[in-house]
Amino acid sequence: MVQKWRILAxxxxxxxxxxxxxxxxxxxxxxxxxxxxxxxxxxxxYEIEPAxxxxxxxxxxxxxxxxxxxxxxxNVLGVSEPYISIEGEDxxxxxxAGVEDQQQARDLLSTEAELTFRDVEDNEILSGDSLEQxxxxxxxxxQDNTPNxxxxxxxxxxxxxxxxxxxxxxxxxxNRLVIWLDFDEDENSYVEEMTQEDPEFLSAPTVSEPLYxxxxxxxxxxxxxxxxxxxxxxxxGSLPVEMEEIYSNAVGASLGEEALDNTIYAGLIGxxxxxxxxxxxxxxxxxxxAVTLTAYIYIVMNVFNWIExxxxxxxxxxxxxxxxxxxxxxxxxxxxIKEELxxxxxxxxxxxxxxxxxxxxxxxxxxxxxxxxxxxxxxxTSSVQGFAVMLIVSILTSFLTAVYGSRLLLGLWVKSRIFxxxxxxxGVKESDIREL
Amino acid sequence: MNFNFERKNIDFVKHRKKFFILPAIVAMIGIILLxxxxxNLGIDFESGSRVEVMNEEGSFTEEEVQNAFEAAGGYxxxxxxxxxxxxxxxxxxxxxVLDQNEIAEIQTYFDEEYGAEPSxxxxxxxxxxxxxxxxxxxxxxxxxxxxxxxxxxxxxxxGLAAILALAHDAFFIITVFSITQLEVNVPxxxxxxxxxxxSINDTIVTFDRIRENMxxxxxLETFADLSQVVNxxxxxxxxxxxxxxxxxxxxxxxxxxxGGQGIQTFAFALLIGLVAGTYSSLFxxxxxxxxxxxxxxxxxxxxxxxxxAEA
Numbered sequence: 083m084v085q086k087w088r089i090l091a092x093x094x095x096x097x098x099x100x101x102x103x104x105x106x107x108x109x110x111x112x113x114x115x116x117x118x119x120x121x122x123x124x125x126x127x128y129e130i131e132p133a134x135x136x137x138x139x140x141x142x143x144x145x146x147x148x149x150x151x152x153x154x155x156x157n158v159l160g161v162s163e164p165y166i167s168i169e170g171e172d173x174x175x176x177x178x179a180g181v182e183d184q185q186q187a188r189d190l191l192s193t194e195a196e197l198t199f200r201d202v203e204d205n206e207i208l209s210g211d212s213l214e215q216x217x218x219x220x221x222x223x224x225q226d227n228t229p230n231x232x233x234x235x236x237x238x239x240x241x242x243x244x245x246x247x248x249x250x251x252x253x254x255x256x257n258r259l260v261i262w263l264d265f266d267e268d269e270n271s272y273v274e275e276m277t278q279e280d281p282e283f284l285s286a287p288t289v290s291e292p293l294y295x296x297x298x299x300x301x302x303x304x305x306x307x308x309x310x311x312x313x314x315x316x317x318x319g320s321l322p323v324e325m326e327e328i329y330s331n332a333v334g335a336s337l338g339e340e341a342l343d344n345t346i347y348a349g350l351i352g353x354x355x356x357x358x359x360x361x362x363x364x365x366x367x368x369x370x371x372a373v374t375l376t377a378y379i380y381i382v383m384n385v386f387n388w389i390e391x392x393x394x395x396x397x398x399x400x401x402x403x404x405x406x407x408x409x410x411x412x413x414x415x416x417x418x419i420k421e422e423l424x425x426x427x428x429x430x431x432x433x434x435x436x437x438x439x440x441x442x443x444x445x446x447x448x449x450x451x452x453x454x455x456x457x458x459x460x461x462x463t464s465s466v467q468g469f470a471v472m473l474i475v476s477i478l479t480s481f482l483t484a485v486y487g488s489r490l491l492l493g494l495w496v497k498s499r500i501f502x503x504x505x506x507x508x509g510v511k512e513s514d515i516r517e518l
Numbered sequence: 519m520n521f522n523f524e525r526k527n528i529d530f531v532k533h534r535k536k537f538f539i540l541p542a543i544v545a546m547i548g549i550i551l552l553x554x555x556x557x558n559l560g561i562d563f564e565s566g567s568r569v570e571v572m573n574e575e576g577s578f579t580e581e582e583v584q585n586a587f588e589a590a591g592g593y594x595x596x597x598x599x600x601x602x603x604x605x606x607x608x609x610x611x612x613x614x615v616l617d618q619n620e621i622a623e624i625q626t627y628f629d630e631e632y633g634a635e636p637s638x639x640x641x642x643x644x645x646x647x648x649x650x651x652x653x654x655x656x657x658x659x660x661x662x663x664x665x666x667x668x669x670x671x672x673x674x675x676x677g678l679a680a681i682l683a684l685a686h687d688a689f690f691i692i693t694v695f696s697i698t699q700l701e702v703n704v705p706x707x708x709x710x711x712x713x714x715x716x717s718i719n720d721t722i723v724t725f726d727r728i729r730e731n732m733x734x735x736x737x738l739e740t741f742a743d744l745s746q747v748v749n750x751x752x753x754x755x756x757x758x759x760x761x762x763x764x765x766x767x768x769x770x771x772x773x774x775x776x777g778g779q780g781i782q783t784f785a786f787a788l789l790i791g792l793v794a795g796t797y798s799s800l801f802x803x804x805x806x807x808x809x810x811x812x813x814x815x816x817x818x819x820x821x822x823x824x825x826x827a828e829a
Contacts, residue, residue, distance in 0.1 A: 119705075119780070125601075142644075149645055167646075169568065169639045331607065334600035337780030338580060344778035352772035356765045363761060395784060396708030402773075402788070403712045406766035407719055410758075413765075414723060417758045443726040446671055447719045450664050450680075454718060457660035458653070458711065463645075465704050466653045469711055 088498035092491060096373055103380050110380070113387045115180025117394030117468075118165050120342045122334040123179035126188065128325040130172045133194055140172040140323065147322050148174060153463060154318040155190055162392050163468040165336075174325070177333055180392040184330075186311075192325045193264055195315040197233065199244055200260045201252065202272050202286075207244045207259075210320055212236050214296075218316035220309045221299060228301075229309035231284075233316060235296040242294030249289055260286045261300055263312060284312070337395065345398065352402075353379070356409060364416050366507045370491045371412040371484075378408045378483040385475050396469040404476025407451065411484035415440040416508075423510045429503070433496040437489050444485055452477050521757040530752045530800065531745040531808065537801035541686050548693030557696055560613070560703035561596050562646035567616040567638055569595075569624060570609055574633035577605040590627035591620070596701075615640050646704065653707050657688070657714060664718060672729055675810050680721045683795075683803035687717040690794035691787050705784040713791030716766065720759065720799040727751040728804060741812050748808045752800065763796045 117123075130140050130148060145168050156164045156178060165177040181187045199208035217234025235241050248257055260272050261284045275281035285302035304312070335341050357375060361368035382404065386393065419436030427435065452474060459470035501507050505515065571583065580598045587593040587610060595610035616624070621638045629635045661681045668677030688710050695702055728751040732738070735747050770792060774785035 122599075146644060146648075168642045168644055173639065331601050332603050333609070334605060336597070336599045338778060339600065340778050341780050344776060345773065345781060348773040348776035348781075349769070351776060352769035355768035355772065359761075359765060359768065395705045395781065396711075399705075399708045399712045399784070399788070400715075402766065402769045403715050405769060406716060406762065409765045410719065410723070410762045413758050413761050417755075417761075421754070439730075443723055446726055447722040450667055450718050450722050451715050453663050453667055454657075454660040454715060457663055458656045461652055461656040461659060463649045463652050465708060466649060466656065466711065469708050473715060 084500045085498040088494040089500065092494040095491065095494075099373070099377060103376065107380065110383050110387065114383060115387075115390070115392045116342065117163055117392045117397070118177050118179045118333065118335070119337045119395050120335055120345065120393065121179065122332065122336070123177055123181065124184060124330060125175060125177040125333050126191065126330040127169075127328045128174045128176065128192070129328050130174060131324045131326065133196070133322055133324050144322050145172075145174065148325075150463075151319050151321050152176060152191060155315060156187070162390075163394050163397075163464045165464070173328070179394075180390075188327070188330075190311065190315065192327065193315050193321075194324060195318065195320040196264055197316060197320075198262045198265050200262060200265065200272070201248060202256045202258055202260060204260075204265075204271050206265075207247055208235075208240060210316075212240055213316065215319065216317050218313040220306075220313050223301065229304050229306050231300045231302070231304065231309050231312045231316075233298050233300065235298060238294050238296035241296065241298060242292055245289050245291075245293045249292060254288070257289050258286045259289050261302075345395075349398070353405070356405065360409065360412070363509065364413075365509045366495070366501075367412075367416045367419070367492065367509075370488055370495075371409065371416070373491060374412065374483045374487040375405070375408055377487060378480055379405070381483065382472075382476055382479045385479065386472065389471070389475075391471060391475075392468070393472075394465065394468055396465045397472040400469045400472035400476055403473060404480055407448070407477060408480030408484045410447075411440075411444045411480060412488055414443055415485075415488060420508060420510050423505045423508060424514050424516060426516050429501045429505065429508075430496055430499070433492065437493075441485065444481070448477050448481055521760060523753045523756040526753070528753060528756075529749060531749045531805060534801075534805040534808070537805060541690075541798070541802060544690055544693055545686075548689055548696065551693065551696040555696065555699070557692070557702045558699040560701040560706075561611045561641075561643075562703045563643050563650060564613045565615060565643050566596070566611055566613045566641050567621075568609060568611050568641050569616075569636050569638050570601075570607060571628050571636040572632060572634035573606050573608075577602075578608045579605070580608075583608045583610060586628065586631065587624070591623045593620075593624065611641065649704065650707060653711065657711070660714075661685075668722070668725075672725060675807055675814065676725045676729070679803045679807040679810065680718060680725065682806055683721045683798040684714055684717045686798045686802060687713050687791055687794040691791045694790045695787065700783050700786070703783075705781075706787055709784050709787035709791065712788060713795055716792065717795045717798065720762070720795055721803045723758065724752065724755050724799050724804055725807070727755050728807070738815070744808055744812055744815070748804050752804055756800075759796065759800060763792055767792055 130145065132138065132140060132144065149166050149168065152166055152174070153164065156162050162178070162180065167175050169175055176191060178187055195210070197210040197213060198206050200206050212235050214234040214236050219232050221230045221232045222228070223230055245259065248259055252258075262270065262282070263284055270282055272283065272286065275283055276286070285300050287301065357372040360371045364371065382401065391397065415436055418440040419432050422432035422435045423429065455470045455473040455477065459467055459474065462470060495501060505512065571586070578600055580600065583598050584595065587595055593612070596613050597611040599609045601607040601609055616638065624638070625635050661684065665674070665677035665681060668680060691710055691713060695706070728748060731747045731751050735743065737743055738747070767789065770785050770788040773781055774789055777785055
């Protein structure tokens with residue numbers, strides 16, 4: 083008995099998938115941020131000065147440290163692939179792609195992220211050096227649910243002493259601990275700012291008792307974006323330098339203006355060839371592969387957009403490798419099924435055995451590659467990281483589509499029993515089948 | 519269409535010594551070339567000059583900028599990027615630092631022709647070098663990781679042979695780029711990393727089959743027994759190996775032929791790597807494993823015999 087509902091279910095899935103993809107593919111493509119090499123972006127040239135007063139020369143170490151701190155800031159997930167280069171003695175050029183809010187990007191880049199605690203007379207009591215790296219975050223106020231920035235100090239003793247100092251030396255209402263981000267000796271003072279509607283300092287809480295704690299909450303009437311921004315730059319680490327913007331500009335695609343169109347065109351041809359080959363060689367199973375590969379590309383691009391990735395040539399390379407591995411997973415499974423068919427198994431049991439036996443192969447191959455990608459992500463910088471992220475996303479997705487997706491779709495047909503005693507559908511000739 | 523290799527009589531093992539010759543020659547050529555002429559490092563890895571030109575009268579095209587530099591005194595920028603909202607600016611990068619006379623010549627020419635004096639700055643290659651260095655270190659660390667994982671899931675010898683194949687593939691691309699003196703830039707690194715990924719995947723799939731057939735094998739006493747297992751496994755996975763590499767070649771080949779100038783070198787590196795990767799997983803990795811495994815079994819046997827003799 084052929085179970086027609088399974089075949090119907092298959093077509094339902096394919097139609098739904100096709101509908102979803104055809105409806106949203108264009109917006110997915112539009113949402114994809116393209117990198118500097120394919121589409122260009124904008125650039126800012128900075129001049130560097132030492133942040134510490136006692137230093138007057140920009141050293142090579144300082145420049146390198148600045149570049150890595152900048153990289154951290156723009157490249158939170160390792161997917162933005164900024165191009166940062168050192169020019170001359172004291173200049174850094176930053177190129178960014180796929181940035182929607184240029185002003186926010188500027189703020190993020192140029193802040194020194196130097197957090198200081200001062201008294202009302204602007205004397206520094208505690209500096210940002212005592213912050214725990216990676217200890218900044220956002221907390222929501224329990225009373226009014228406004229976002230606060232929380233920071234972690236290396237030891238609570240220091241903060242306790244700072245609060246003691248305020249209590250001893252200042253009487254109300256001057257007993258305040260003023261918290262500044264990027265305090266400028268020449269321009270900023272508490273006395274001036276306290277009367278402003280939107281003061282430059284983050285907050286100035288009253289100290290009424292000594293606080294021996296390493297967790298400090300900064301309540302500064304922040305918007306959520308502001309709080310996130312401050313927490314982010316504090317976590318990425320402060321800059322050892324002051325950066326002065328010299329100019330900013332739009333830049334074109336570094337691979338040339340036609341790079342994008344050519345690449346898309348070439349990519350589509352490549353994929354079409356792969357799908358055609360799969361269908362010719364694996365017949366019916368090739369059709370299933372075509373469906374799962376299409377789903378694979380669609381899912382990868384959506385996930386990549388979701389993590390706000392910027393697609394560059396290295397990312398594209400990872401995508402090609404991912405397509406290769408997704409195809410490979412299909413091929414491994416289908417070859418196994420064919421082998422089992424040739425060994426004389428029935429279509430049903432060949433499908434089950436093939437799926438089971440190919441699983442460990444695919445798993446081991448994928449885990450090894452993902453392991454390598456993980457190391458690249460952890461130790462690599464910009465392009466290498468972008469490559470690794472795309473590769474990880476690709477492998478995980480291909481595992482999902484090429485193993486489980488393929489199994490589900492093929493399973494619907496096999497289990498419907500429509501192919502019973504028809505190994506030809508799988509590209510296996512009767513004459514190749516060994517008698518049991 | 520169908521590949522039917524299992525019943526064909528192809529022997530991948532008998533001629534293994536001949537198979538090892540080719541990689542050995544390539545490795546030798548590679549070492550000699552890299553220590554003499556080296557690679558043609560692009561602007562990402564070499565210090566250079568960057569000239570920003572402005573067009574007061576309109577917009578630039580890449581070709582126009584190229585021609586202008588040629589006319590200014592025979593300069594050939596290694597990279598030109600258009601900038602500005604209407605492409606009224608262009609950045610030209612040169613490998614090697616321009617001297618005062620050259621800068622003056624370029625500035626005068628552009629000032630006269632386009633009405634604005636270009637600004638020239640030197641670019642240091644630290645960032646690109648760090649990227650390449652990090653990539654190299656990452657691959658080395660990843661190799662250790664792969665050896666550990668494969669040792670747990672398979673056996674140490676498989677891991678070592680897989681890394682040998684990986685090194686072969688990466689080194690092959692580097693050698694070819696040294697021979698052809700094609701420019702090495704950041705995308706090249708991405709291509710090498712892609713091939714590293716492909717190579718691992720490919721080798722593991724073959725080794726997985728060898729592992730399975732080793733467990734099934736009834737006797738594994740002589741070298742012939744072992745080589746039979748290896749040869750049989752290679753034949754069983756041959757259709758898969760060919761189909762997989764073909765599909766990736768479709769993608770890389772399409773980009774090579776249609777992808778335009780900037781991407782061609784990158785796709786070329788991928789194609790070279792795919793050839794190397796296929797060679798190493800068919801003719802190198804399994805054969806090397808076979809030789810090592812045989813030695814290991816011999817040693818175990820000798821030890822066992824020695825023990826027996828003692829007792």
